[in-house]
Amino acid sequence: MDRIPILKLGGALIVTIQVDMHDRLALALEEDLTAMIARTSARGVLIEISALEIVDSFIGRMLVSIAAVSRVLDAETVVAGMRPAVAITLVELGLELTGIKTALNVERGMALIQARLSEEDDGHESDRDRHEN
Amino acid sequence: MTVTKTETLPVRSGDDVVRVRQRVRALAVEIGLGLVDQTKIITAASELARNTLDYGGGGDVCMEIVQAAMRKGLRLTFEDHGPGIADIEQAMTDHYTSGGGLGLGLGGAKRLSNEFHIESTPGSGTRVTIARWK
Ligand SMILES: Nc1ncnc2c1ncn2[C@@H]1O[C@H](COP(=O)(O)OP(=O)(O)OP(=O)(O)O)[C@@H](O)[C@H]1O
Ligand SMILES: [Mg+2]
Numbered sequence: 001m002d003r004i005p006i007l008k009l010g011g012a013l014i015v016t017i018q019v020d021m022h023d024r025l026a027l028a029l030e031e032d033l034t035a036m037i038a039r040t041s042a043r044g045v046l047i048e049i050s051a052l053e054i055v056d057s058f059i060g061r062m063l064v065s066i067a068a069v070s071r072v073l074d075a076e077t078v079v080a081g082m083r084p085a086v087a088i089t090l091v092e093l094g095l096e097l098t099g100i101k102t103a104l105n106v107e108r109g110m111a112l113i114q115a116r117l118s119e120e121d122d123g124h125e126s127d128r129d130r131h132e133n
Numbered sequence: 134m135t136v137t138k139t140e141t142l143p144v145r146s147g148d149d150v151v152r153v154r155q156r157v158r159a160l161a162v163e164i165g166l167g168l169v170d171q172t173k174i175i176t177a178a179s180e181l182a183r184n185t186l187d188y189g190g191g192g193d194v195c196m197e198i199v200q201a202a203m204r205k206g207l208r209l210t211f212e213d214h215g216p217g218i219a220d221i222e223q224a225m226t227d228h229y230t231s232g233g234g235l236g237l238g239l240g241g242a243k244r245l246s247n248e249f250h251i252e253s254t255p256g257s258g259t260r261v262t263i264a265r266w267k
Contacts, residue, residue, distance in 0.1 A: 053175065
């Protein structure tokens with residue numbers, strides 16, 4: 001069975017969706033991502049969808065469900081590169097990407113995840129400072 | 134109104150749904166729909182094809198290029214001989230689902246089309262027709 005490759009970059013996992021998703025592939029991706037977040041303690045999941053010509057309720061549900069599972073595992077989901085025509089269509093379809101951040105492209109998406117990671121580092125440092133004081 | 138082109142495709146597997154999307158895109162381009170309108174009709178078709186497959190037990194889609202006065206349009210009719218829909222109003226309601234979906238397919242397909250028509254007879258099947266005009 002085909003699977004979508006998942007890259008690890010720092011504290012983030014990156015997935016590029018290039019093929020026309022079908023059911024099995026979507027389910028496999030969800031499983032693989034879940035396993036990999038748990039294994040690598042990744043704190044962010046970046047899903048790049050600029051190749052997708054449409055996002056229907058099926059793909060939308062997959063994205064929302066990946067985001068929900070990621071959140072339980074303490075990782076944030078960012079969807080990057082949605083085409084403008086797709087974004088317009090999603091609104092009319094009535095699909096809300098609950099719990100998902102969106103970014104114009106991969107760079108900005110990574111910046112969102114990095115910002116979260118460094119915010120947390122700061123948080124940990126101040127915890128430590130307080131501890132030492 | 135005249136029909137200038139007719140094609141029929143089966144909707145019996147996930148791969149068929151992908152093929153339907155590809156043909157709808159080609160026909161939408163052929164009648165000169167802009168990118169946003171193409172995306173809308175392909176998305177609507179994807180929703181209806183998936184319903185035909187998941188709830189109707191599979192069926193067919195008839196794709197037609199229609200010409201009315203100076204306008205061209207794309208008309209898609211999804212038909213199955215599955216269990217049908219007992220309460221169409223309920224099925225059309227956003228977020229109503231009987232199968233763990235988001236319940237957006239039918240309402241969304243209607244919003245994404247210029248014309249929408251649904252007929253269903255419990256026990257004998259469902260037919261949904263949408264059209265998008267240039
Ligand atoms: N071809 C069909 N045959 C029988 N029942 C159908 C058919 N199409 C839709 N339905 C019924 O109408 C309901 C609503 O359909 P709709 O496409 O709006 O939502 P969904 O398929 O449940 O979820 P989503 O499309 O958002 O993934 C379905 O849950 C199903 O009960
Ligand atoms: Mg549906």
